[in-house]
Amino acid sequence: xxxxxxxxxxxLRISDNTALSEAVRQGDQVIPVFILEDALRTGPDVGAGRLxxxxxxxxxxxxxxxxxxxxxxxxxxxxxxxxxxxxRETGARAVFANKRxxxxxxxxxxxxxxxLFRAGVEFKLFKDAVVWExxxxxxxxxxxxxxxxxxxxxxxxxxIPAPRPQFKPAAPTRPVPAVPSEALxxxxxxFGHPCTQSLPPAGERAARETLRQFMAGPVLExxxxxxxxxxxxxxxxxxxxxxxxxGIRTILREWQQARLSAxxxxxxxxxxxxxELIWREFxxxxxxxxxxxxxxxxxxxxxxxxxxxxxxxxxxxxxxRTGYPIVDAAMRxxxxxxxxxxxxxxxxxxxxxxxxxxxxxxxxxxxxQQLVDGDMAANNxxxxxxxxxxxDAAPYFRIFxxxxxxxxxxxxxxxxxQWLPELAAFPAESIHQPWTDPLYFAKARYPARMVQHxxxxxxxxxxxxxxxxxxxxxx
Ligand SMILES: Cc1cc2nc3c(=O)[nH]c(=O)nc-3n(C[C@H](O)[C@H](O)[C@H](O)COP(=O)(O)OP(=O)(O)OC[C@H]3O[C@@H](n4cnc5c(N)ncnc54)[C@H](O)[C@@H]3O)c2cc1C
Numbered sequence: 001x002x003x004x005x006x007x008x009x010x011x012l013r014i015s016d017n018t019a020l021s022e023a024v025r026q027g028d029q030v031i032p033v034f035i036l037e038d039a040l041r042t043g044p045d046v047g048a049g050r051l052x053x054x055x056x057x058x059x060x061x062x063x064x065x066x067x068x069x070x071x072x073x074x075x076x077x078x079x080x081x082x083x084x085x086x087x088r089e090t091g092a093r094a095v096f097a098n099k100r101x102x103x104x105x106x107x108x109x110x111x112x113x114x115x116l117f118r119a120g121v122e123f124k125l126f127k128d129a130v131v132w133e134x135x136x137x138x139x140x141x142x143x144x145x146x147x148x149x150x151x152x153x154x155x156x157x158x159x160i161p162a163p164r165p166q167f168k169p170a171a172p173t174r175p176v177p178a179v180p181s182e183a184l185x186x187x188x189x190x191f192g193h194p195c196t197q198s199l200p201p202a203g204e205r206a207a208r209e210t211l212r213q214f215m216a217g218p219v220l221e222x223x224x225x226x227x228x229x230x231x232x233x234x235x236x237x238x239x240x241x242x243x244x245x246x247g248i249r250t251i252l253r254e255w256q257q258a259r260l261s262a263x264x265x266x267x268x269x270x271x272x273x274x275x276e277l278i279w280r281e282f283x284x285x286x287x288x289x290x291x292x293x294x295x296x297x298x299x300x301x302x303x304x305x306x307x308x309x310x311x312x313x314x315x316x317x318x319x320x321r322t323g324y325p326i327v328d329a330a331m332r333x334x335x336x337x338x339x340x341x342x343x344x345x346x347x348x349x350x351x352x353x354x355x356x357x358x359x360x361x362x363x364x365x366x367x368x369q370q371l372v373d374g375d376m377a378a379n380n381x382x383x384x385x386x387x388x389x390x391x392d393a394a395p396y397f398r399i400f401x402x403x404x405x406x407x408x409x410x411x412x413x414x415x416x417x418q419w420l421p422e423l424a425a426f427p428a429e430s431i432h433q434p435w436t437d438p439l440y441f442a443k444a445r446y447p448a449r450m451v452q453h454x455x456x457x458x459x460x461x462x463x464x465x466x467x468x469x470x471x472x473x474x475x
Contacts (some may be wrong), residue, residue: 001028003090007083007097008034008072009105009244011128012057013204014064014167016247018128021164023096030169031090032065034058035083036076036184039104041191045368048193049338050242053202053372055186057243060203062184070169073181080112087121089179095121098128098244101284102376103291130281131161131248134288144289145282146298146391152278160256163249197338199372200239207240208250215254220262223269226276229330229341230414235273238373239339241280251277283381286391293380296361297389304467305389307359316450317352318366320419323449325432326406327351329419336419338372343409349386350400355456357463360387388464396464399457406432422446 004027006020012034014020023030036058041051062072075082083095095116100106113123127133137154138144145151188195200206214235218225225233240246255277259270287293296303316322320331330344340348345367352363364383368374384390388398410416413431417424422444423431430437434446 002094003027003029003031003092005083005086005090005092005095006030006032007079007095008032008058008061009097009100010242011098011244011247012054012061013207013245013247014061014068015165015204016163016250017098017167018164019096019098019124019126020167022124022126023094024167024170026096027094028170030070031073031086031092031179032070033073033075033083033086034061034184035079036074037079038077041188041193045365045374046193047338047369047371047374048188048195049197049199049370049372050239050374051188051191051193052186052195052197053199053239053338054243055184055188056199056202057204057245058184059186060205060245064204068167068169071181073179074184075182076184080108080115083112084115084119084121086179087116087119093121095123097123097125099125099133101129101134101288103287103294106288129244129248130284131155131252132158132281132285134285137285144285146286146290148279148282148392151282151285152275155278155281156274160252161249163247163253197336197370197372199338200236202239202243202245204245207237207246210236210240211246211251211254215258219255219258219273220266220269223272226272227343227409229344230410230412230418234342236339238375238378242373242375248277279381280378282392283377286381287377290391293384293390294376297387298384298391299389302387302389302464302467305359305463306466307463308357310356310358313356313450314352314358314362316447317348317356317358317363321447322351322356322451323435323447324351324355324402324453325413325416325420325423325434325446326402326410329416332419333415334367334370338370340371343405345382346386347400347402347405349383351402353387354399354460355402355451355453357456357460360384360389397461399460401453403432403453420446 004023006023011017065072087095100109109125116123132155134144137151218233222233225231237246237251255270255274259267262270290298317331320328322328327348330340330348334340349363352358353360360383364379367379381390385392388396412428416431423434423446426434426437426440434441434444435449
């Protein structure tokens with residue numbers, strides 16, 4: 001009998017799962033496995049919220065599989081040791097999994113593949129998390145794209161694949177071997193990471209409901225609404241895409257349906273949403289093709305930037321106490337919920353790098369520790385874009401003004417008031433620059449601005465010019 005282990009990683013779902021459906025097609029019996037890797041609960045980038053969301057997603061997967069009479073085997077430790085061990089325990093001759101794109105995960109998979117090969121076990125990896133991989137969309141010269149717009153054009157010229165069928169285990173022809181499984185705690189505090197964030201509901205059902213709600217209306221207004229943090233204008237799918245509780249093909253099929261019945265204006269909104277999904281794939285291919293981005297700037301000349309090492313300023317940014325209301329409200333929202341609107345991510349990232357002149361890598365790490373959707377490719381891409389050091393970066397001289405950004409995207413101050421109750425009494429005219437309203441400011445118990453934007457802007461431009469000048473002298 002051909003026993004296949006399906007190793008669940010960032011694909012915690014039974015529908016639209018490429019490796020899982022291939023395991024059913026190619027094996028006589030599929031044994032689903034999840035390993036709580038040591039690295040998921042230790043290390044500098046672990047986030048309590050993301051870990052809690054993962055544990056809840058695994059629990060939901062376990063229940064879904066149990067309903068199909070297919071118990072999920074759970075172990076904790078190192079997959080490089082546990083997967084070969086599980087093959088021996090179950091008699092599996094093949095391990096199927098969906099591909100991961102982070103450099104550390106790819107190195108781990110290569111090592112594991114060699115170990116399994118020596119043991120006579122096949123290790124098959126499938127494309128699943130993205131529609132098009134790093135080698136599939138290349139320029140005419142056969143090079144990876146480093147600019148988004150031509151990449152997205154090439155992406156859109158290709159057909160959109162259909163979702164994979166829902167998992168239906170074949171009736172076992174032989175009793176399932178009794179393999180021990182561990183109980184998984186739902187509370188990450190057990191691993192020393194107490195979670196204080198209020199998280200969105202986890203699991204495949206919650207993911208489908210999130211998708212349904214978005215496609216039932218907001219996608220049609222996405223183009224106009226997606227930039228306003230106080231408005232429910234975006235899909236909120238990122239934690240699910242990160243945990244793999246929804247498949248990208250499922251999202252695209254629903255998107256196609258919505259697009260079909262949309263008016264011209266609504267169709268344009270749908271296209272804007274598709275672009276965001278393509279940004280996700282763009283950054284995934286950047287990470288794969290240029291893995292040095294995990295260690296430094298995409299453009300090496302910007303590794304010469306002389307960043308500030310002001311830990312006090314960094315701590316104030318993390319805590320939401322910079323004196324700039326839109327930055328502080330966004331950071332307090334992140335700390336409390338593990339999520340932050342895209343417009344705010346750009347504002348706080350620009351503020352850290354271009355107003356506080358602090359290295360984008362400090363912010364990148366802090367985001368990974370806080371974000372439920374923390375994803376190496378998208379996070380690195382977003383930070384390098386904001387800092388001006390990346391592939392398709394905003395040029396370094398494009399510097400967001402946190403006050404005008406706030407006035408444009410939170411005009412009535414609704415979002416700021418929600419997260420900074422100490423500013424609740426301020427009128428809309430001054431809420432984004434409370435220091436201009438001495439009457440209220442004296443009573444507000446809100447910090448004074450730690451830096452002045454106009455002054456910092458000039459310092460930032462000088463810092464970038466110095467790095468560029470040095471690179472021209474030492475190419
Ligand atoms: C500094 C910075 C850090 C970021 N860190 C992350 C991160 O760790 N994880 C993450 O998923 N996104 C990250 N983003 C991108 C973006 O902010 C989030 O994907 C988005 O806010 C998630 O909300 P949503 O699901 O409602 O998005 P929607 O607007 O509904 O977009 C749909 C999906 O498209 C993808 N997407 C949207 N925008 C981007 C983008 N700019 N880059 C890559 N993918 C995108 C996401 O998967 C998202 O769920 C970051 C952006 C910046 C500027």
